[in-house]
Each structure stands twice: as C-alpha cells, then as structure tokens.
Amino acid sequence: MSLPVAPLNITAGDANDPVFVGVGEIVSGRFPDRSFIQSLTQVAIRALKDASMVPADIDTVVLIPALHSFDQQADLVFSRMVEELGLNRRAKANFMVHSGGSTSDNVVRVVSGLISSGHAKTVLVLQAEGWGSADLREMVTMLSWNGIPAQWERESGLNFNSIGGLITQRYMLESGSSAEDLAGVCVSLRKWANLNPNAMYANKTLSVEQVLASKMVSDPLHAMECPMMADGGVGFVMTSAANAKAKDLPAVRVAGSGGVVSHYSIGQETDLATLGWKIAAERTFEQSGWGPEDIDMAQVYDSYAAVMSIAVEGLGLAKSGEGARLIASGATSPGGSGIPMNTNGGLLSAGHTGVGGGTALLAEGVRQVLGRADAPRQVADVNRVLIAGTGGSYMDSQVLLLERAGRN
C-alpha cells in the first residue's frame, strides 16, 4: 500500500514550530451541580495559568464537542467561551473540531497548521463533557445511533458496548488472550488512576476477581470492563516556538503524526483484531523518522481493554498478540519494567468523558513531558510521548508523536 506520507514542512527550532505550553484539567466523575460553562471556564483559566498567560494572549479559541447536549454544544459553536473569557472584539476566530474519540489528534493537526502558517498565533483548545450526570438511558440510545448506520445496522439493536464486545471476542481468538488477561488490563490502568487526583476512580482499587465477577454486559465484556461515562474537562494552549521562547516557556512540540480511516460501520471492518493501527503506525514512524523504540511513554485510547491492546500491538509497543498480556503483566503500570502507558488511568479508570477521553490522554502526555504531573505519578525523564486516538466504531486510528522542545 502506498503511504500518503510526506515529512513535516517544519523542523525543531523553526520559529513557527507549533508547541504546547500549558494544560488545564478538572476532576472527572459525577458532578450534577457543576455547570458546563463553569467547567469550560475553569479548564481555560487553568490551562492559561499553566502557560503563564492570560485570556488576552489568545487569538483563536477552538472547541472540542460535548456529547451530553446538542443544545449546550451549540453554545460552543456560537462563541460563548469568547464572551465568557472577555475576548469580545479581540478573538480572531472561534470554531469546533470534531472526529469523535480521535479529536485529540485531529485538533492538534488543525491547530498546528494554523500556527505554523500564521493564521493563528496562540490558540486555546477547550473541552468539557457532562456524560456522567446526563440521563444514562438517553446517552446509551444516543450512542447507539451515532456512528451506527440507520439503514443497515441500527435495527439490529447494536450499541457501543456490543461494538466493544465484537472487537474483544475477535481479539481474544486471534491473540489467545484470556478473560483474566483482559480484566488484568483494567486493573493495570486502575493503578495509575489511583495516583491521579483528577481520575474518576482515584480512590477505588480494582482486582481481576472483581472484574470477572461483575455482570456480563455484552459477551465477553463484563460491566467493569466497560467505560464509565463521566463529567470532565481539559484545556490546552498552543503557540509558536518563537512565542514560547520570547516568554521563556517550556514547550512540547509535535514531531509527526499518522493515521488511517479504516471504516465507518463496524459491520464493514474487515480486520477487527487489527483495526487501522498498523497502517497508522507505519505512516507515523515514516513521517517522524522515529521507531517504537524511541518512545518514552504512550497514551493510548482505551475505551475497552482489547481496543487498547490492539493499538499497542499495531504501534509496535508490544509483540503481535501480546498487547493485553503485556499491559496486564504490570509492565506499563507505575514502577513497571516497560514504557509507562495511560498514566492518568485511561478512559477505563479516569472516566470516559466523551470526546474528552482522548483529550485527557493527550493532556496527560503533554503534562508528563512538561514534568507537571503530581508526584508520584510523574515519570522521570519523559522526552517523547506517543498519543493514540480512536473512538466511535473505531473507524479511525490516529497517532501523534510529541517531544520536549529545546529552549536554545
């Protein structure tokens, strides 16, 4: 297959190299009294403070969608956050970027292009979600309609957990992974969440026995293997390397990216146990010149244990068929022998904040490179992080490579 890959037009040290300079986050969980706009405002202010900036430094506001309410989402598109932040008649543009769970990757591509081309100088990206406090039944039905073709699949009763079940079953067959291996992935993620004060399950431990004793939801997935919908929010600031240098800000650059859209409906995915990850990885490494051995840390979308395991294998971070066993072994957990993965606890333990699940992983990757994670979650000497996003029917596999920017 020919690869639609070209090197980035920009290299480390260029004045217009797009960089992250700050991240902000609020705790995930169920907070019915927390207002959506308040959450967005809080993550905005936290991200700006982290970047040593104020709202007036921002010329472009980019929104990541909220799935809990189309009504509230409309507020974002209609520039409410510009007004909330006092940027009336200052902000140049306000708009939304959306590709479901992989928005984390695509929003960075879009913002990077804006900054390197000069269409934007400093961009504030905001996300908040109210899934945890929304009506569960309404959300389940909404998720059973979004990304599932009305003409060909909706009448089957397919829902998102069943999509996870189909992928998990095929992955188990092809990898020989056991139910214990997959439950073990959930347990490994929980160990990171127990070190993350913003995680939904920061204060709850988890065992393989507990996972396997929980109710079967969609075979072979047990209830505790399904992501818990959560409220949460993340913001981050990107600017040019020249601007970061002028302000003497530590920064994280984008060393490359790659991806593939493998299908739309799950019924048309021809290789459930691989999805698009091998192609996405090949393209990513081709663009950056990196290999899997160059990665210090990975933040990989984990709505289900098999989804993460398949990605980790396709990305070359585990041997073929060994993804679940590698993660379950504890190698990627705190103090493990391998590269740390999903150090915020992942969607499965930090909480599934809709489109924000992937964004929280991205923010955690940036935070770790900046050295700003809470002790003892902060990993020493993290220079290069891989971010991997997907979601919905796992229609796409998207990868970003981030690295600490030089300050010379």
Next chain:
Amino acid sequence: MDKQTEEFRSGLRQGELLIQRCEQCSRLNMYPKFACPFCQSEELGWAQAAGTGSLYAFTVCRLASPAGFEEELPYALAIVKLDEGVQLLGRLTPDEDGEWNGYALDTPVEFVTAGSTGEGARPIAWFSRAGSSAA
C-alpha cells in the same frame, strides 16, 4: 426512505438477502452505496446472496440496549463474512436453551429467511449455524 434501503428491506421481508451490484462494473458493494465506490457509476442493482458465509465475530447484548430493544434482550449480534466476499452485521438465532454457546468463530452460518419475514420483524438479516434446523 431512500430507494436502496427500501429495496434491501423489501428483500428481507420476502426472505431474500440482497447484495448491491454495480450494473456497470458488476462488482458487489456492502453496505449499499449511492454510487459504486469502484467505478462511480450510479446505475446500481442487486444480486441475491447465496446466504452462506462464515461467522466472523458475535456478541450477546444482555444489558443496556438502545431504547426500544429492552424486550428483545438478550440478543446476539454478529458480523458475517458472506461467501460472495462482502460482509454485514446481523443477528444470530439462539440455541434451544436460549443461549449461543453452540456458535464458534470462523465456522459456517447461513441466512435464516424466517428471521425477517414475520409480522413486525425488524429489517435485519438473521443467521444460524449452517445445517441447523432453524435455517
């Protein structure tokens, strides 16, 4: 409802599983499209599927169905790779005990005409183990 959805569903109601076929290049498309993805022709017709294929993956939905499916729980959803080289999502008929333990991946299944022809049946393809009485 658009024409190809209506025709596909009409086929299911009559106990036929249809696969879209391009009138220009004769290639098969699933799911049906508005233009052939191979040659971009908008002249699209149908081929009747043999109804035989291989069980690629299945899951039994037991909890948290979409609204309107509660009374059908539990139900099994399957991706079937048809012998014609295309695939689709459908349902699996249960074994006599109401479960699906008799199914195994990569084993033959066949389209069950009764699944979509009854009164009020949903417009979705049902499959059973090849050679089982339900087919």
